[in-house]
Amino acid sequence: MKLFKYAFGAIAGAAAGFAAGVLLAPRSGAESRAMASDAMNDAWDSAIDTYERGQQAVSDKFKGVRPNVDATTDELRAKVDLARERMDQLRDSLVNAGEEAAEEAAEVAEDAAATEAEAVEIEVEVVEEAEEAAEEETEAEAEVTEDEE
Numbered sequence: 836m837k838l839f840k841y842a843f844g845a846i847a848g849a850a851a852g853f854a855a856g857v858l859l860a861p862r863s864g865a866e867s868r869a870m871a872s873d874a875m876n877d878a879w880d881s882a883i884d885t886y887e888r889g890q891q892a893v894s895d896k897f898k899g900v901r902p903n904v905d906a907t908t909d910e911l912r913a914k915v916d917l918a919r920e921r922m923d924q925l926r927d928s929l930v931n932a933g934e935e936a937a938e939e940a941a942e943v944a945e946d947a948a949a950t951e952a953e954a955v956e957i958e959v960e961v962v963e964e965a966e967e968a969a970e971e972e973t974e975a976e977a978e979v980t981e982d983e984e
Contacts, residue, residue, distance in 0.1 A: 860867065
């Protein structure tokens with residue numbers, strides 16, 4: 836029922852609008868179509884002009900931004916290159932420090948080995964002197980024993 840009322844109302848409204856348009860039109864159909872065509876052409880031309888102005892404005896903005904982007908990109912590249920150079924320098928200094936530490940450790944080890952060898956030599960000398968002293972004491976005791984006999 837609602838659909839029927841709605842459809843009937845739509846048809847009645849369209850018919851009333853058509854009748855009012857035909858009866859109250861100030862111009863003939865050909866004149867109205869020509870005016871509508873002119874209005875559409877003017878609107879189309881206006882839309883094209885607006886599009887072209889917008890396109891030009893966007894292009895100008897991009898041209899204005901491009902040098903800044905290039906400058907910023909160049910700055911960032913320079914900073915990255917500088918950071919890479921610093922990393923290389925640090926890497927080299929760490930490698931050099933590691934090599935120096937290894938050389939110092941080797942020198943310390945050599946010094947320790949030399950000191951240990953000297954200590955062994957001194958110990959051998961002390962033992963030999965102790966043995967000589969013991970032999971001399973034994974000989975002295977043997978001489979004392981022979982003299983007593």
